[in-house]
Amino acid sequence: xxxKLTSASSVTSERSRTxxxxxxxxxxxxxxxxxxxxxxxxLLLVLLAVSAVGWLFLTPSGTNIRYLAADTLITTQHRxxxxxxxxxxELNRRVAEYQKxxxxxxxxxxxxxITLPPPAVEEAKPLxxxxxxxxxGYKGFLMIxxxxxxxxxxxxxxxxKGERVLSMVQRYGAIAGVNAGGFADxxxxxxxxxxxxxxxxxxxxxxxxxxxxxxxxxxxxxxNGKMIAGRYTLKQMQDMGVQEAVTFQPRIIVNGxxxxxxxxxxxxxxxxxxxxxxxxxxxxxxxxDGRQPGRSIGANLYDVxxxxxxxGAVIAANLDGGSSTMxxxxxxxxxxxxxxxxxxxxxxxxxxxxEHPEEAHIANVWAGLRPQDIDPAKW
Numbered sequence: 001x002x003x004k005l006t007s008a009s010s011v012t013s014e015r016s017r018t019x020x021x022x023x024x025x026x027x028x029x030x031x032x033x034x035x036x037x038x039x040x041x042x043l044l045l046v047l048l049a050v051s052a053v054g055w056l057f058l059t060p061s062g063t064n065i066r067y068l069a070a071d072t073l074i075t076t077q078h079r080x081x082x083x084x085x086x087x088x089x090e091l092n093r094r095v096a097e098y099q100k101x102x103x104x105x106x107x108x109x110x111x112x113x114i115t116l117p118p119p120a121v122e123e124a125k126p127l128x129x130x131x132x133x134x135x136x137g138y139k140g141f142l143m144i145x146x147x148x149x150x151x152x153x154x155x156x157x158x159x160x161k162g163e164r165v166l167s168m169v170q171r172y173g174a175i176a177g178v179n180a181g182g183f184a185d186x187x188x189x190x191x192x193x194x195x196x197x198x199x200x201x202x203x204x205x206x207x208x209x210x211x212x213x214x215x216x217x218x219x220x221x222x223x224n225g226k227m228i229a230g231r232y233t234l235k236q237m238q239d240m241g242v243q244e245a246v247t248f249q250p251r252i253i254v255n256g257x258x259x260x261x262x263x264x265x266x267x268x269x270x271x272x273x274x275x276x277x278x279x280x281x282x283x284x285x286x287x288x289d290g291r292q293p294g295r296s297i298g299a300n301l302y303d304v305x306x307x308x309x310x311x312g313a314v315i316a317a318n319l320d321g322g323s324s325t326m327x328x329x330x331x332x333x334x335x336x337x338x339x340x341x342x343x344x345x346x347x348x349x350x351x352x353x354x355e356h357p358e359e360a361h362i363a364n365v366w367a368g369l370r371p372q373d374i375d376p377a378k379w
Contacts, residue, residue, distance in 0.1 A: 004113075063332050071269075105250040105254075117280060122147055129146070130144075137269070148225035148226070152174075153201040154201075159366070161379065170331060176328060178273060179325060179352050195348040213235060217231050227276070252305045261302075270287065271298050272285050276314075284311055286343065
């Protein structure tokens with residue numbers, strides 16, 4: 001046997017073993033370094049989480065963020081989740097506090113007057129104008145209806161089932177429509193048929209669950225085109241000549257002044273719908289999309305109030321928002337509702353604009369039904 005070959009083979013084998021051992025040691029060192037890095041990252045994340053929790057619960061700015069998040073959840077079907085942010089007792093207190101504020105905001109006597117332009121001037125302007133609006137985190141539309149006497153309140157066609165705004169616009173032959181009042185919505189899966197409060201259309205009471213002596217906050221229009229918003233009894237509404245109205249709250253502008261002091265009192269971020277009126281009688285509808293990160297998260301009521309004031313509103317009130325927010329013009333949905341269907345939810349009422357409102361035949365779909373006879377969860 002060749003001793004040189006044997007010696008070379010031994011050297012090669014030894015080198016291979018040395019290289020393998022070196023690789024194993026390198027792998028172990030790499031694993032240790034990776035382990036230390038991951039451990040440090042874990043500690044950093046824990047530290048950041050503890051710091052974030054401390055900031056949220058122990059600092060004024062963090063507390064404001066918590067309450068903003070809670071207020072936003074309160075406006076959704078997941079209201080119960082707010083208790084994990086501020087606690088159940090604080091959630092109950094918060095809701096009660098807002099309700100009291102909303103009640104107080106509807107008390108001041110409204111003294112605004114409107115002066116409609118002469119017919120020739122009125123006819124020279126388009127009946128409906130739509131403008132884009134936007135702000136920090138939201139996008140939406142402002143719809144101006146220059147003749148308030150051409151607005152009617154539409155209702156569904158079939159007992160036991162609400163109707164989408166687009167469907168109401170098309171069925172009644174309206175040129176535009178906006179969602180109006182709220183409704184009973186068990187488990188957030190209601191059929192949209194049972195309104196809350198009152199529904200008045202063409203001067204007739206279509207629905208009333210308030211009782212004859214109780215008050216409710218309404219958003220409506222009287223026979224002369226003047227917007228009515230605030231807390232009234234049914235008799236007061238009739239004495240005032242209210243022609244079209246739904247129950248909703250809060251009133252956010254009265255006698256030309258905003259009632260919401262700042263964004264902190266704006267009741268969270270959400271899709272919004274609101275109605276207002278200028279001194280020349282023009283009705284303003286603000287429709288803001290929300291719950292769509294990257295496009296439009298939504299707005300608070302202070303944002304809506306400021307938009308209304310900027311555009312000359314002397315009175316304004318909140319309408320049903322959230323998943324109900326909807327704007328239809330010329331047979332098309334202009335906004336992007338936060339619903340699975342691009343055509344929105346089934347609703348009990350909608351504000352409709354007509355070129356010839358006298359030709360609109362709106363029948364009382366609740367005739368002969370008592371509130372207690374309606375199952376709002378049954379389709």
